Amino acid sequence: MDLLSRPVLVLDLDGTVCLGDTPVLLYAERVAAFVDAPEALLELAGAFLGNQLPETAPKALIGAQDGYEAVRILAVAAGVTEEQLSTAYVESRAAIGEHPGDIHTPAGLVDLLAGLDAHRVVLTNSPGDGLDAILEHIGVRGVIDEVVSDALKPTRMRAHLDTFLAAAGATDTPERLMSVGDIWRNDLAPALERGCVAAYVDVFDRRQGPAHVRAESLVDLYAAISQWSRDPSSFIEANPRKEPVRC
Template sequence: MPRPVLVLDLDGTVCLGDTPVLLYAERVAAFTAAPETLLEATRAFLGRRMPESIPKTLTGAQDGYEAVKILGLSAGVTEEQLSAAYLSSRAAMSEQPGDVHAPEGLVDLLAGIDAHRVVLTNSPGAGLDRVLAHLGVAGVIDELVSDALKPSRMTAHLDGFLRVAGAAGTPEWLMSVGDIWRNDLAPAVERGCVAAYVDVFDRRQGPAHVRAGSFVDLYPAVADWSSDPASFIAAHPLKESVQC
């Protein structure tokens, strides 16, 4: 019998708080002629306050990181500068966690399920152990995969997890939880895995088996799935806008 595999995104799923995005925004803003303008727009996006002065392109941003990228590019920041700013901000986050925190009750959820628990993130690996320790989840995570190159490498990661779990022919034994549909969920849906969509900004970008505005609201679904993946996927058919 295979063991269920729970694949968790980091930012926006396991790791909450505005500090990581603001650290990124500060570094991107330093490359612009009007840094405070970019920072004010970022804060407005994070606070879900969208005054008329904010570029309309921000309304489609999937998260704070994409919002900062949109603002930076519109201010003349290059892709190379964006990349450097991101790497710098991630290094700083492990030393300056600020308001970073895990969703309430996550440790209890992960401790209470029988599954191989993976954090899969595009973030560079340096300092991530300290971040997980700060979040309080280091003891309930079995595997950490950094520099994941989602979405281009997501299917390969899923195949690897399923193969190791002995579930290559039963992909419903893997659940992917994340807040960016194209990165975390689209490849899982295509592979036949269970997709749990943390749709914080109510984007409804694509189908999922379960969807909610916060990870906390998906906890019952995660627990039910881990106890009987086959029955869970049968009871939760793929839907465009399913809401827990």
């Protein structure tokens, strides 16, 4: 990687670059094959995605970070094992290439990425199988410089960030890397620990932790991403990390 003159933009995939319910629904379908009451699991997963959970839904679902976590909560309660969950996830990711359904990017994302003078990375826990097909389908493959699959976030996130910073000659200037994502513990907490810029796509208004900029939609962060890419040092001075405000 020759990044020495460019800042590094690290983008999460699901819930950030790739939107739509299809990936979670495919996962839920495969998880449901392991439970005694598959219809109930699928109904609750759909209700979570539609923000229409019934009063009888398990309380744990209310705090789920995204649809994947909601399905996992339901699955574990039904006795699904970690191995079965892993199998369901891998199979569902491979299936997206054949059945992309409603997956799409936020409006204007391709134009934003095309206009940035930055090294653009998609960093995802998704397996490599089927990933290129997903990126091609949503139209971002041509505006992404690097794709890292099987990232094992959050466990390996700090190591990934250090690799990018070293390649960019930015070990001592970590503000030259911005991490953008919708799961605070996966995408943002490690970036903040390293001194990088954190842009929080807080879709469900969870307010899990601090960030330099935060919005409920990636679209609302476009201006901040552009400003950061032009002058990371000035950006972080103007946008110090902010603690979440509880209403």
